[in-house]
Amino acid sequence: MKRKASLVAAILFTGKLLLAQSVDDAKRLIYYERFKSARDMLQGIVSSTPNNADAVYYLGQALIGLEDIAGAKKVYQDGLAANPGAAILHVGLGHVYYFENKPNDAKAEFEGAITATGGKNPMVLNAIAHATADTKTGDFKYGVEKAKQAIDVAKKKVEADYYVNLGDNYRSLIMGGDAKQAFDAALTINPKLAEAKYKAGKIYETQNNKEIFLPLYEEATQLDPNYGPAWRALYVYWYFRDVTKAETYFESYVKASDQDERLEYDRIDLKYAQEKYDDAISSANALAAKLGAGTKARLYRLLGYAFMKKNDLASAKSNFMTFLQKAKPDEVTSRNYADIAKTLGGIAGNEKDAFQYYQKAIDTDTLPKNKSDLAKQAADLAKKLGDPLLSIEWMGKAYNLAKNPSNVDLYNLGRAYLDAGKFTQCDSIGNMYSAKYPNHTYGYYLRALANWRVDTTMELGSANPYFQKLIEVGSPDSLNNKSQLKLAYRYFVGYYATVKRDYPTAITYCDKILNLFPGDADATDLKTKLQAPAPGPKKTTGNKGTSAANNPTIESNAGSNTVAEAKTNNPGTKTTTSKSAAAKKQ
Template identity: 35%
Template structure:
């Protein structure tokens, strides 16, 4: 009888232990899907049954960090260190907290201790350390690569998570190629590991390469229909492109994600994107009224966008001002500042603040593609405001930021400075144009015009070499198409030769080129005739009678002695 009782007891314990394990595994799965509230509930369930479960404690701490409860995670790991006698997982968790606090040496020591305790063989601990380091601004990504890569060479290695963390480390270092290779290796181990495919998509999103990131996002949800983050990115991509597609992806996202106050905001956003601006305004105002101070500040922004779409700039600005007053600084996105800039530009006297808003937008953005779009918008706004120097500044940033910059971009950059009358800068930029494109006319032409604007009297002849080179290159390029510009340049050179250098022959030579290009040009012909005429000798001055006995004689104005 005792034996039977004991067997029942053992079975009961094993059953409970199995349930604990199921809760932890289910919690980890929810965490992977970014369903953090569901993950938190599972880990808390496991800890309620076994408060000393180190793995459940570690993952609950990770979940709290994702839910922005850093204080809760820190307290949990501090307690876990004591109750578990410095278990490796607790050392990693606490090291992550310290790394985020800027205590890099303390964190490094905890990570090294955890590695030593597990003899560098526990793949889960190594992946946890890698995640902690990569996820922190102060983390040393190279350390992750050096520590984790050797582990992947083991015969029994089967962890897509480790390869994913290595990929994250490479991405943090800016090595996108190695990052993609690492994610692909994770997929080789587990072809349904959507997290790796999703990361490939996110990497190419930063490059604006939709030909790769869109199929990768779609592939990730085909691999795992429960992978909510990919559905959300697809919804977000299509939001401003095809609201029906966006709505479909958002419904799929909702089906596999946790209930969240953000869901109400996104639903309201879909109403706005559908063009039903009045309904979007009233819906957002309803949430603001019902939720009071707890209302998502983005409702104010959404209302501002709706009023702007209705051409009501006054109300749009009012609600956007409220959004900026209520939103936390870390939650602003670059387009918030861009929208602010465009709204401010509609109110005279706010031009400076509008351009400063673009500065903030670009400083906040990390995507090169987004930065370039914002810079172009800032340049466009500057031009509309008549601030050509500010436009030139932005065009310069675009030229030096965009690897695909062309000679047209360089020309626009220099021309904006010319229009702004900042001639030293336009000279420098068109000087670069001449260097890069010596067979093109525009560098010589606008360098010459810039120098001419500096040397207005022609006294220093600054523009002469560029005008001469322009004429030479333009004639080779297309003397018929460029005829008027060539003639203008030849007139300039003729004036300089005659008026400054006093070289009539050179002036006549330039004017003869004008006539050769345009035989009907009577002005050039008449000037040539005048220049060819011999200079008139000045008339001799009348002699003056000598007075007294001075005995001196006078000279004519022409310098001849009067007899």
């Protein structure tokens, strides 16, 4: 009997060792982000031992890794129904609540677990730190606090993973220096921990410091060639820069990964990067048919871009709209919204819908320059649609969104008002410009045009002081300002010939044009007419329209009216170093 009892005890002991080893194997798979393999392994363990809280916890973690939040929630709720005192399962459920944007419920679960364990269980504290860092809605300061407590409680038995979770929370707080120290501490405990080296690289990638993060990713693959996330990070980096090099990293990533749906998504992505758009579309549609309602949003985004590349904007729109319907808010980037706007802007009858997506792109972006550039794109679309008032609205947004608006931004806003027939506002912008850049011609140019458009007969001379100031400021650098100077001189030809009847002075302005543009046909013809025998008595104002020189539309003979038509009318295109040039951004 004693021998039999000993044999039974030995079998049970061996079974426990095997079970423990299986859970440890599953944990290792989760570390490698091979969530499908971990899920399959843990489902078998939980099925045979449903009260094994550690196995249930890690099964939920594997499902979270697979983005099956609903599945993870059910696992934890079922586990707590069978084992309500399992503190670690309360932490798992709190982790799920973060994904459901229920931070208060999450905190309640965490605090309940801490109370149940007297705050002395480092695994529970570490799991809380992991949960906070794993979501965008986590309380990262709370996560730092719990990670430090886990380290203090564990004392000499502290695991490298505790420092990794501490570093993750610091990284979420944008405390890169503290995060790097934590990851270095993890490597001190386990020098082969590729995860710590990889996550140190992520710090520098957010700073766009490739001289540091790329070597760190490479070092991570050398520490542990089976650590897939580092291979994928290298693949993604080169995906946008060198597709051939990206393919090499992708092959290593495949070897270190589960052959699951995520990998199928990445294979299709690579076809897109290789510009095999038909293959990418065909493969994506096949995968969508296979997955049905479970198809991830990113696949429809890829289809949208592939159809964009083929200039099939209708199909691109259809897939982009499906992407938006299925995507979580944090899955849609500013660039996605902007490209959806461009797609709609290129489809007849859909152009007006583009503007809401330009606004979403602006709201989603974080850089003032990007926001301003997006508003300019919207303004360009409005201009293309022949809607000057809408163009003004977006040009105004572009100017206000710019962190440091340039002279070009201010000029373009004034030009938009002019083109929309808002002459008072144009004059106001011109005044702002000339006050801010008194040695540039463009503020006076805007004011001159705005006043001329109102005083079309030149009888009031409203534009005179501004054209005169333009000449004063622009003449020292006549070569770079000759288009505007020609317009000013042409204005004064008309003014002196038709309003003042001072032909000699009008002729001097013809000569000024000819000095800048020798042989200019318009100036030559006007000069010839003005040198003809003097006409009879001065005509009444109502008959001035018969004079060749009395034409307010002569502006169009002296240079283009719009920024798009003539580079010389755009302060952003000049390259001169003269103080009178507006090319220099202030």
